Amino acid sequence: MSFRAAVITFPGSNCDRDMAVALERAAGTPPLRVWHADAALPDRLDFIALPGGFSYGDYLRSGAMAANSPVMRAVAKQAERGVPVLGVCNGFQVLTEAGLLPGALLRNAKQNFVCRDVQLKVENTQSLFTAGYDKDAAITIPVAHHDGNYFANEETLDRIEGDGRVAFRYLDATNGSQRDIAGVLNAAGNVLGMMPHPERAVDTATGGTDGAILFESAVKSLADA
Numbered sequence: 001m002s003f004r005a006a007v008i009t010f011p012g013s014n015c016d017r018d019m020a021v022a023l024e025r026a027a028g029t030p031p032l033r034v035w036h037a038d039a040a041l042p043d044r045l046d047f048i049a050l051p052g053g054f055s056y057g058d059y060l061r062s063g064a065m066a067a068n069s070p071v072m073r074a075v076a077k078q079a080e081r082g083v084p085v086l087g088v089c090n091g092f093q094v095l096t097e098a099g100l101l102p103g104a105l106l107r108n109a110k111q112n113f114v115c116r117d118v119q120l121k122v123e124n125t126q127s128l129f130t131a132g133y134d135k136d137a138a139i140t141i142p143v144a145h146h147d148g149n150y151f152a153n154e155e156t157l158d159r160i161e162g163d164g165r166v167a168f169r170y171l172d173a174t175n176g177s178q179r180d181i182a183g184v185l186n187a188a189g190n191v192l193g194m195m196p197h198p199e200r201a202v203d204t205a206t207g208g209t210d211g212a213i214l215f216e217s218a219v220k221s222l223a224d225a
């Protein structure tokens with residue numbers, strides 16, 4: 001069965017092509033490329049990816065304008081129906097701004113742009129995105145962001161921790177994120193936002209394949225369903 005994925009491009013997205021390549025490698029078929037101004041998405045999708053970059057220049061607040069793009073209403077509807085939605089970096093910022101994930105991404109604690117490989121601990125191996133990892137595995141994935149400092153109030157943090165919704169945690173302090181949270185799931189487990197870029201870690205020639213496991217997990221979860 002073919003895996004029908006869509007990659008959304010906002011004005012300023014710059015990781016959409018890498019995301020499409022990562023999905024095609026895992027699925028064997030290229031994803032649909034969707035412009036943010038398209039208000040409709042195909043009915044039968046198996047995966048939606050919001051890539052990294054600088055939507056609308058991130059001038060107002062990272063992800064704030066993109067969260068109000070026409071396509072986001074369709075993304076929210078599909079998320080509600082259980083379609084897997086992955087937001088990476090700017091995509092994570094868009095998902096929090098759209099209210100599809102809790103919390104917010106603030107300016108990095110040291111006010112700097114952090115661009116390097118980081119080590120992550122895989123906290124949740126139950127989700128469709130993370131089932132292929134070993135529990136508590138340390139993986140290497142690159143980050144490149146200015147606004148990756150995850151913030152939520154204590155009650156929210158306790159709730160998402162208690163529900164096992166922290167997918168990934170930084171092993172070293174990276175950007176000031178509360179409880180070193182690098183990736184968060186929604187309550188239903190079908191929406192994942194993460195600051196590190198798994199689509200940049202899908203080839204041994206360019207920094208390893210720890211990110212490929214995420215895309216392969218999603219493809220396998222559909223095949224097993």
Ligand SMILES: NC(=O)CC[C@H](N)C(=O)O
Pocket residue numbers: 051052053054055058062088089090091144145146147148
């Ligand atoms: N690579 C990215 O997606 C960057 C995201 C965001 N604009 C930031 O700098 O925080």
